[in-house]
Amino acid sequence: MSRLIASRKRLLRVRHAQxxxxxxxxxxxxxxxxxxxxxxxxxxxVRDELIGNEGATTGALLxxxxxxxxxxxxxxxxxxxxxxxxxxxxxxRDAERVVAGRDREIAERLKDKAHAAREAQREARLAALPSYxxxxxxxxx
Numbered sequence: 001m002s003r004l005i006a007s008r009k010r011l012l013r014v015r016h017a018q019x020x021x022x023x024x025x026x027x028x029x030x031x032x033x034x035x036x037x038x039x040x041x042x043x044x045x046v047r048d049e050l051i052g053n054e055g056a057t058t059g060a061l062l063x064x065x066x067x068x069x070x071x072x073x074x075x076x077x078x079x080x081x082x083x084x085x086x087x088x089x090x091x092x093r094d095a096e097r098v099v100a101g102r103d104r105e106i107a108e109r110l111k112d113k114a115h116a117a118r119e120a121q122r123e124a125r126l127a128a129l130p131s132y133x134x135x136x137x138x139x140x141x
Contacts (some may be wrong), residue, residue: 001120004112004114004118005111005115005118006116008102008110008111009111009113011107011111012028012104012107012108012110012111014105014107015090015100015103015104015107016104016107018103019097019098019101019104019119020095021100022093022099022100022101023092023097024098025096025097026090026093026094026097028093029086029089029090029093030090031088032089033083033086033087033089033090034084036079036086037083039079039082039105040076040080041078043072043075043076043079044076046072047073047076048070050065050068050069050072051065051069070086088135097106
């Protein structure tokens, strides 16, 4: 019976480690999405500052600003796609975290059942002893 309990404890430790890894993966995915979102915001800010009115400008300056604005717009759209993928990864990692948490809870219940079975076995063994032996065994505990 103690081998079973040891096995259940080992399983619980593994499940706990898996759950911790899943939580870390969710946090990492959220950080990545946050960074992408911040980069998209900064690109939009730079593009908006580029369009600002400065008075008289030359055609070459307007052309270069337009080119830069186009590139920033393209980068912003690419970041939108990356943000969408990052949010999908967050959802996937969160689902994995839920599964890992459920597996950990199952392992905890199995360990508790093994402990209860061991205690029931000890009680049954004590009940099967003759009464004078029970008194002797309880005195040593």
